[in-house]
Amino acid sequence: MCRTAFFLAPLIALVFGLLVWPMCVLGYASARVSPGGSGPGLTWARYREIFSDPYYRESLVHSLVLSLAVAAASTLFSLAPAWLLARHEFWGQRLMRLVFSLPMSLSGIMVGFLAVVMLGRVGFVPQLLQKLTGGDWLSGSAYQLTGLVIAYLYFEIPRAVLALEAPLRKLDPQWDMAARSLGASAWQRFSWVTLPLIAPALWSTFTLAFSVSLGSFGVALILSRRFSVLPLELFHQFTAMSNTPLAAAMAVVLAMVALFLHLAGAGLVERRRR
Amino acid sequence: MILAAPFAVIAAASILNTSFLGISTEQWSGESGSGWFTFHWFGYVWDLYRESLGFSIKLALLSVAGGLLIGVPGGYALAASRHWSLRFIEALVMLPLALPGIALSVGLIQAYSFVRGSWWLILAGHVLYTLPFIVRLVTSSLRSIRLDELEMCARGLGAGPWKRFAWIILPTLRHEMILGSLLIFAVSWGEFNVSFLLNTPLHQTYPAALYATYTSNSVQVAGAATVLFLAVLLPALWIIQSYGVSRECSVEQGA
Numbered sequence: 446m447c448r449t450a451f452f453l454a455p456l457i458a459l460v461f462g463l464l465v466w467p468m469c470v471l472g473y474a475s476a477r478v479s480p481g482g483s484g485p486g487l488t489w490a491r492y493r494e495i496f497s498d499p500y501y502r503e504s505l506v507h508s509l510v511l512s513l514a515v516a517a518a519s520t521l522f523s524l525a526p527a528w529l530l531a532r533h534e535f536w537g538q539r540l541m542r543l544v545f546s547l548p549m550s551l552s553g554i555m556v557g558f559l560a561v562v563m564l565g566r567v568g569f570v571p572q573l574l575q576k577l578t579g580g581d582w583l584s585g586s587a588y589q590l591t592g593l594v595i596a597y598l599y600f601e602i603p604r605a606v607l608a609l610e611a612p613l614r615k616l617d618p619q620w621d622m623a624a625r626s627l628g629a630s631a632w633q634r635f636s637w638v639t640l641p642l643i644a645p646a647l648w649s650t651f652t653l654a655f656s657v658s659l660g661s662f663g664v665a666l667i668l669s670r671r672f673s674v675l676p677l678e679l680f681h682q683f684t685a686m687s688n689t690p691l692a693a694a695m696a697v698v699l700a701m702v703a704l705f706l707h708l709a710g711a712g713l714v715e716r717r718r719r
Numbered sequence: 720m721i722l723a724a725p726f727a728v729i730a731a732a733s734i735l736n737t738s739f740l741g742i743s744t745e746q747w748s749g750e751s752g753s754g755w756f757t758f759h760w761f762g763y764v765w766d767l768y769r770e771s772l773g774f775s776i777k778l779a780l781l782s783v784a785g786g787l788l789i790g791v792p793g794g795y796a797l798a799a800s801r802h803w804s805l806r807f808i809e810a811l812v813m814l815p816l817a818l819p820g821i822a823l824s825v826g827l828i829q830a831y832s833f834v835r836g837s838w839w840l841i842l843a844g845h846v847l848y849t850l851p852f853i854v855r856l857v858t859s860s861l862r863s864i865r866l867d868e869l870e871m872c873a874r875g876l877g878a879g880p881w882k883r884f885a886w887i888i889l890p891t892l893r894h895e896m897i898l899g900s901l902l903i904f905a906v907s908w909g910e911f912n913v914s915f916l917l918n919t920p921l922h923q924t925y926p927a928a929l930y931a932t933y934t935s936n937s938v939q940v941a942g943a944a945t946v947l948f949l950a951v952l953l954p955a956l957w958i959i960q961s962y963g964v965s966r967e968c969s970v971e972q973g974a
């Protein structure tokens with residue numbers, strides 16, 4: 446026990462010093478009546494502001510809807526490539542996996558930049574389409590909701606593929622064979638055998654994609670013109686407006702949503718395992 | 720493969736735009752060199768952002784050191800004991816992956832406003848954010864072997880806790896330590912969400928410098944800066960992939 450404590454002490458100190466304590470300070474800063482002053486008393490005013498002010502509420506709703514949609518879509522779209530990577534050996538597999546692992550350390554700003562290069566006002570794709578068809582297609586779509594969704598999917602799908610690959614690899618092919626020997630069709634095998642077995646993995650992939658999208662603000666920082674998301678709003682409040690208490694409240698809201706989904710995901714996976 | 724195609728196109732486009740002039744770059748900026756290739760912009764980027772490049776490399780290396788010094792012993796302790804309080808600690812250690820990076824950084828600034836302006840806070844954010852990767856690798860590896868039997872054997876032969884850690888645990892974990900170091904390096908190198916608000920005028924991470932280029936420089940400069948970024952990242956990711964897959968390690972996918 447003494448040894449455990451010794452090996453663990455730096456880790457515990459770090460986590461409490463850099464995670465737990467800052468989060469407590471954040472909560473306090475968001476609710477303190479007089480920011481910076483020494484006056485006592487706590488208030489819900491900033492939270493009320495986030496939920497009642499139309500602009501902030503809209504950012505929050507945008508964040509939630511965008512993250513939900515992107516998470517659902519990327520989980521769905523990642524199934525086939527993950528299956529391919531997990532079950533088949535083919536030439537270029539390693540390269541494919543390398544490309545898929547890029548977004549892990551590709552920050553959102555770079556994805557935003559790629560979107561501008563590809564879909565900006567004089568982006569690569571619109572120029573190409575104009576050369577081919579003569580029409581003005583997709584020009585500047587990077588700055589609209591379409592571009593934002595495409596950019597989010599661009600870094601969420603590969604992440605989801607790699608997250609799903611390991612569970613798919615662990616899936617015992619004998620289940621599938623047993624179902625086939627009982628005369629189940631491909632669709633029946635998928636929906637009654639494979640799907641229930643990978644459901645926890647799908648759910649945790651979904652929650653991962655959701656929390657990544659929720660926290661990402663680099664893409665929106667580059668691309669967003671009128672469409673605001675909460676992390677971007679937080680950034681503006683903190684830097685341009687210097688409204689630290691409101692920024693702190695927004696950070697708490699974001700963290701709470703992410704935490705709730707994270708715990709729900711962990712709880713569900715845990716229950717399935719028993 | 721259909722999914723991979725746009726990646727290849729975009730990656731190619733972002734590189735081609737930097738050295739080939741003629742796809743659509745002239746419309747973005749009036750400057751156009753003579754000939755198809757020019758490496759002029761790489762020199763320009765190097766002069767402009769050399770310092771943030773060096774700073775980001777330093778941060779990444781320090782994060783690796785932090786991960787090895789704190790994460791490996793910590794992960795070992797977490798895996799060796801089954802006490803309920805340690806499950807709680809482990810959940811806390813993994814938490815930064817689930818939380819929005821910008822919330823973490825605002826919290827760090829609020830809690831440690833007295834050191835704002837020094838780069839220690841950036842390092843703190845990076846270490847906090849990269850630790851889960853190595854801790855997960857260490858715990859899942861040690862849980863898949865019979866750790867207690869190994870330790871019992873060593874104890875029977877008279878090895879103390881330090882000896883057991885140095886001669887049994889560390890050699891067992893050598894692959895995880897290599898893989899974890901590379902992962903930490905790659906993640907820290909590209910980290911933007913946590914460190915952007917923590918940046919100071921004097922100390923800018925390379926991704927923050929990239930943001931500056933994307934918003935204010937021509938496509939050639941931005942492209943060259945991106946290629947430099949990828950030139951550091953891709954080798955690390957390549958080794959991670961070949962190494963991790965051959966060892967059947969599943970790489971944690973964090974936020």
